[in-house]
Amino acid sequence: MKSNLLSNIFNPAHLRLLEEEQLPQVAQELRQFIIDVVSVKEGHLGASLGVIELTIALHYVFNTPEDLLVWDVGHQAYGHKILTERRENFHTNRQIGGISGFPKRSESSYDAFGVGHSSTSISAALGMAIASQLKGETDKQHIAVIGDASIASGMAFEGLNHAGVTDANILVILNDNAIGIDPSVGALKKYLTAVKNGKNPKQNNMIKSLNFDYSGPIDGHDLPALVKELNRLKKIKGPKFLHIVTTKGKGLQQAEENQVVYHAPGKFDAATGEIHLKSEENLPPKYQDVFGLTVLDLAKKNNKIIGITPAMPSGSSLKFMMEEIPERAFDVGIAEQHAVTLAAGMATQGMVVFCNIYSTFLQRAYDQVIHDVALQNLPVIFCLDRAGLVGEDGATHHGVFDIAYLRLIPNMIIYAPMNEIALQNILYTAQLGLENPIAIRYPRGRGVLPNWQVANFGHYEPIEIGAANQLKEGSKVAVLSTGTIGNNVALAIKECSNADDIAHYDFSFIKPLDYKVLNYTFSSFKEIITVEDGTISGGFGSAILEFAAANNFSNKITILGVPDAFIEHGTVSQLQQLCKLDVKSLVNLFSNH
Known part of the structure; x- marks a missing residue:
């Protein structure tokens, strides 16, 4: 032997x-x-x-x-x-x-x-x-x-x-x-x-x-x-x-x-290679599939829609459109710069271009976003998959910088849906004919609505650009959240003994901000708390601070998000705990206000 x-x-x-x-x-x-x-x-x-x-x-x-x-x-x-x-x-x-x-x-x-x-x-x-x-x-x-x-x-x-x-x-x-x-x-x-x-x-x-x-x-x-x-x-x-x-x-x-x-097969039998399948019955969909299936549905009704991905047809779920409408869906290989400028060229000719790039990979095409898209105000629709903390891939793959690096670009609209229905509706709204480029950021993993297709699929409602939504009334503290981390906020508020004191607003639009709602909240609440799954430095909370300074508001403002450090690998829930964005940490914070 x-x-x-x-x-x-x-x-x-x-x-x-x-x-x-x-x-x-x-x-x-x-x-x-x-x-x-x-x-x-x-x-x-x-x-x-x-x-x-x-x-x-x-x-x-x-x-x-x-x-x-x-x-x-x-x-x-x-x-x-x-x-x-x-x-x-x-x-x-x-x-x-x-x-x-x-x-x-x-x-x-x-x-x-x-x-x-x-x-x-x-x-x-x-x-x-x-x-x-x-x-x-x-x-x-x-x-x-x-x-x-x-x-x-x-x-x-x-x-x-x-x-x-x-x-x-x-x-x-x-x-x-x-x-x-x-x-x-x-x-x-x-x-x-x-x-x-x-x-x-x-x-x-x-x-x-x-x-x-x-x-x-x-x-x-x-x-x-x-x-x-x-x-x-x-x-x-x-x-x-x-x-x-x-x-x-x-x-x-x-x-x-x-x-x-x-x-990356997940768990499998080492002897046979057979993957241990997890039951997906009654589970919410993956956000990537909401994107992929919705864009396919929209493309069937609008022949100007084009899909582009740099080497991620499976990961982005653009594969659905590539299989059914291959002449209008393109995998351009690992070429993010080319993907962005290709989209810009198509947009000049009146095409409606969904350019799907992981948040961390759009960093590789930053000049093209500024010079080829935003400077010319071309209405390219950027769909940023894997936004926020992505888990085990770690620091090289977390999509936590996009709010900060996109927010400073003129003409750019930034939207972070709170759930699957909001993602569908913003995709629908974007293809109706925006006058500006838009970045739609959504996370890796599953949503929160198991029956999303039954409830809404194919029945879209346009979204008012720049509008924030009040999700809950309150008397003392206003929590402003953006994106899917707002679901943690909503769950946390429910668990607080002082829940009646806490109002909750969904700022899906990070740019442009809803100044009407902001003026109301700063005038009505002594304390403002912002919550995001992006960087504290330069992110959504920073935008709120800028608003307060420009309008001479002196409310107490607490900013929650990803700290000014590279976050290493772990499960998403573990990393949310590390950044104090998990439900338990939010309950502790809200209960003390």
Whole structure:
């Protein structure tokens, strides 16, 4: 019986003590270790299973952490974490107080660069390589591992373009599996497919044209071939590019066959791969599905409606429109800047464009929002999924900055629905013909109305732009909330012994604000409390403070929201407790006023 090798590998130095013939056994054990833990603890699965052999080969051949290894996005870095002193803590992955689901510099010296968003690896590794060159560290290696979906992004090409005119010691490894979270799209995917199939002549190689020493494509699951090629490339100076072909989910049949679902499958049976399905009976819908189904319904009635998403058709639920009206629904790949300006171009021609981008990813297209949309006052409809605290993905993915970074842009309308019906109605209102761009922000996860389709689907009501709503009367304190966190506020007020003292207003419109209601509340209540699931700095509460200052109100104002710090990973409920936005914390606060 073979002894377990993985249990004796604490770090890559231990891995390098093994004979090369032992590495396939390590790969088998590492793959099973990830399956066993993720099946119970949840997390990203398919991406890491696909790079097991590559991960082992990289740490076996290169002298990490002295040689610098940068993973793009980081979904695929579980094997890397386990081999780099985190095997015993891996069960805490993505849990509050545990290790991060992504590479993180403060967590380990082996994590050369913190990641979570795509297409940063080449620029980061090139920066490291040039710095090493300037310091005279000529033998130091700098490796960027990037997927075929991420390399199609503009930033990746910016890095390649610069690297090709340097003599920096950088190795770019293209992990080509034809899928990111959803299947890869675009002309570059077709080109890479042609290369893999031997249909593209080597002299026509676009990577070689950028002055890289190109090799491949090779089988990314062939450990001896990987070790041999990496040892060869280690001796070559200057920019190098290795093209490997892998299978996402390798080693778990279901993950190989259903790569979208097994990107992050939730809990599953480690032996069979069967996902433990949760009953969705009588549950409220996911906000993404409210968006996706509503936009599809609206698009069937309005042939000017177009849907755009950068690489998130499943996550945004634009897939519903892509399946039924594919000529008017576009997955543009990991290209947020392009998505925004594409939408702007369409808007100039009278199209009604729903541009669905996760809140944290719209940050990557900030100039385009300002310069290409708002400056020209084009009525693009931004649908910001995953707004607020998103949970286990942590600091790189929380959508907590959008209120602050959008509020300062002229012409921009910002709306945060309190529930599914409000989301449907604002989507309907937006396509009627707004004169300004609008950002509609809504959270990850489920809503609050199990019978939303029965109650309202297809029967929409227009929303008055800028209007706030009084949800509850009160005599002493006015609580102003925006978005779905208002449901926590409503529940908390009900539990307060002084509930009669507390009025509640829903400010779904963060911009423009309802000045009529604000003047009334500041004139009628001694104390104002604002509640949001965005940053306190520059957010909705800041807007209320600005109003008070401009109008010489001196009421006591308390602002609740996400503090001026990067919030780490944990469940949404745990993070709400941390930020004192959960029902219990709100009850304690309201009861003392």
